[in-house]
Amino acid sequence: MADMALAGNVRLEGLNRRGLARDATYERLLALGFTLPCLLVVAIAVAIPCGWLFYLSIFGADGSLSFENYQRIIDGASYARIFMTTFQVSLLTVLACVVIGVPFAAFISGLEQRKAVWFLAAILLPFWTSLLVRAYSWLVLLQRGGIVNSTLMSLGIIDEPLQLAFNHFATILGMTHIMLPIFILPVLGAMRAIDRNIIRASASLGATRSFTFRTVFLPLASPGIAAGAILVFVMSLGFYVTPAILGGGNVTVISMRIARSLSNFSNWGAASALGVLMLVFTGTVFLLGYALQRFIARKAI
Amino acid sequence: MLLTPSEVRNSSDTMLKRTAAPLDVRSVTKTYGDFRALDDVTLSIEAGEFIAILGPSGSGKSTLLMAVAGFIRPDAGRILFDGSDIVRAPANRRGFGVVFQNYALFPHMDVLANVGFPLRVRGVAKREISGRAEAALETVKLSGYGSRGISELSGGQRQRVALARAIVFEPKVLLMDEPLSALDKTLREEMQIEIRELHNKLQITTLYVTHDQREALTIADRIAVMDKGRIVQLDTPEVLYRHPADEFVAKFIGEATILDSDRLAGAGAKGKVVIRSEDFCLRPDGDADGWATLEGTLRGIVFQGDSWLLQVELADGTLIGARAQQHFAPDVSALLIGQPLPLHVPRTRLHVLGATNG
Numbered sequence: 001m002a003d004m005a006l007a008g009n010v011r012l013e014g015l016n017r018r019g020l021a022r023d024a025t026y027e028r029l030l031a032l033g034f035t036l037p038c039l040l041v042v043a044i045a046v047a048i049p050c051g052w053l054f055y056l057s058i059f060g061a062d063g064s065l066s067f068e069n070y071q072r073i074i075d076g077a078s079y080a081r082i083f084m085t086t087f088q089v090s091l092l093t094v095l096a097c098v099v100i101g102v103p104f105a106a107f108i109s110g111l112e113q114r115k116a117v118w119f120l121a122a123i124l125l126p127f128w129t130s131l132l133v134r135a136y137s138w139l140v141l142l143q144r145g146g147i148v149n150s151t152l153m154s155l156g157i158i159d160e161p162l163q164l165a166f167n168h169f170a171t172i173l174g175m176t177h178i179m180l181p182i183f184i185l186p187v188l189g190a191m192r193a194i195d196r197n198i199i200r201a202s203a204s205l206g207a208t209r210s211f212t213f214r215t216v217f218l219p220l221a222s223p224g225i226a227a228g229a230i231l232v233f234v235m236s237l238g239f240y241v242t243p244a245i246l247g248g249g250n251v252t253v254i255s256m257r258i259a260r261s262l263s264n265f266s267n268w269g270a271a272s273a274l275g276v277l278m279l280v281f282t283g284t285v286f287l288l289g290y291a292l293q294r295f296i297a298r299k300a301i
Numbered sequence: 302m303l304l305t306p307s308e309v310r311n312s313s314d315t316m317l318k319r320t321a322a323p324l325d326v327r328s329v330t331k332t333y334g335d336f337r338a339l340d341d342v343t344l345s346i347e348a349g350e351f352i353a354i355l356g357p358s359g360s361g362k363s364t365l366l367m368a369v370a371g372f373i374r375p376d377a378g379r380i381l382f383d384g385s386d387i388v389r390a391p392a393n394r395r396g397f398g399v400v401f402q403n404y405a406l407f408p409h410m411d412v413l414a415n416v417g418f419p420l421r422v423r424g425v426a427k428r429e430i431s432g433r434a435e436a437a438l439e440t441v442k443l444s445g446y447g448s449r450g451i452s453e454l455s456g457g458q459r460q461r462v463a464l465a466r467a468i469v470f471e472p473k474v475l476l477m478d479e480p481l482s483a484l485d486k487t488l489r490e491e492m493q494i495e496i497r498e499l500h501n502k503l504q505i506t507t508l509y510v511t512h513d514q515r516e517a518l519t520i521a522d523r524i525a526v527m528d529k530g531r532i533v534q535l536d537t538p539e540v541l542y543r544h545p546a547d548e549f550v551a552k553f554i555g556e557a558t559i560l561d562s563d564r565l566a567g568a569g570a571k572g573k574v575v576i577r578s579e580d581f582c583l584r585p586d587g588d589a590d591g592w593a594t595l596e597g598t599l600r601g602i603v604f605q606g607d608s609w610l611l612q613v614e615l616a617d618g619t620l621i622g623a624r625a626q627q628h629f630a631p632d633v634s635a636l637l638i639g640q641p642l643p644l645h646v647p648r649t650r651l652h653v654l655g656a657t658n659g
Contacts, residue, residue, distance in 0.1 A: 197405035203392040204399035205419035219409045
């Protein structure tokens, strides 16, 4: 009522709308201005190399336009195996992250800020260490004469050293170590956002801690868990250093095959085709995962 | 509007039967560092009684409620429920219904699942759950909303769902932490009456935390006024309003002017005197002996709908507020700002602080 009276007297409504539209346009332009440098970097560092990759992949060994690079990947059984290995290693890394990360994040999310900071620092510490250093550290622990084996042998638990390094186990262990902080951060964010009163409400209504965890806490944290899982999976698909060192030649992932195509055969076409396929594969996984996450989030909230 | 106990017992729509139980808070203390959130709080609540805990923010009222609910462990003191000490019992074992300020509904469940949650926890059969949840929704006037999502509800509806969820498992105690503070004024007043009616129907022992003195006066059988972690006064709304125990209570509830009695001509008592702003009259009626008078100068007139607020400056410069009701309209229109204005108060309306009630 008051609004109508105002509009009738001074036509405030029309005046406002024009002003608001102008402000909105200005804001959009300003935001675009701020984003421009970033867009430029993305264009130079991502779009152009990707286009170049695609361009390289559609030329055969003789320099003519052909799909022989793709044909070879589709025909060769070894490629299918490599894709499967990559997929498997990534999936198991995600699984390990979920199994270790969810309870850990749940624990931290319940702490006071002061204590939580220390645990967060412990998670983020490995971030500051080089990938290479971390892979070799695991090697020091896991190899035949490594700390784990020598300790177990000196304790008389085992007679022969265990094959701990240079296999899937070591690869997944190393990758999980690297991916865990990346997984935990979005999960922790989602858990922190859960209203404490909702958890209290659940308790007041008679639910035990574990019942509350399963029926209230986890469903509300699930969008964060899904986001973390997708992030870890997509990043795991492109791992190179860790599987190369900890896999010791027994674990061949796509990125290693790409490197071999280049360093051993200097076959840019073949390497590019693998790169393009992996990009498409990763993109598909990401989009599917994103859709899934949206679905979970909608169901949860 | 309010039913007598026998009417309550006979009312046919009392689907949910209750057995109320008394709640006793004894010398409960809780400190955070140097801050005394609860300072030796003792509060006895009779079975089926509705008590409002009223106080400014930081007075410890929510801490007290959370201690009773089981979310805060007091440093000292006992909380007796139906005669047994529950201080060490975890919240989920206490069986109290709690309504939170921000509703605290489960956003990933629909209305029926929210209301049915406490029954699900208790292992009630699925079919019975939906029946009882539906009945609870009917009690809070939300029949047919069961399949709605929480995000589709308005603030008032969410509050009703939270209320239904807190009463569906027939708790013996209902705890409410500023349940209406997020609602607009009209809706809030409507809900106050409804909560009061619900209480008359169900007769659950109720603790209701609020910072809104009007809300406390409207809703409660008795009001516990808290300040700095202590209960300053526990009385019925009328006694609290008419006979505040100290200056804090007098100022916190209603509008009051507190003066030394010698400032008033004809006060007839010694000490600090509390005068409600609506008790000031522009002219004394009838027996002149029954009135006390305060001399001042009119500084402002504010029309506030149901009354005028007259700002009057006393001789020492303090500004006090007096309310003139509608029937004083001719008198008010004759007033001139800047002119002397004697204010009259019936002597029976004067309340001397520290004097015995009555």
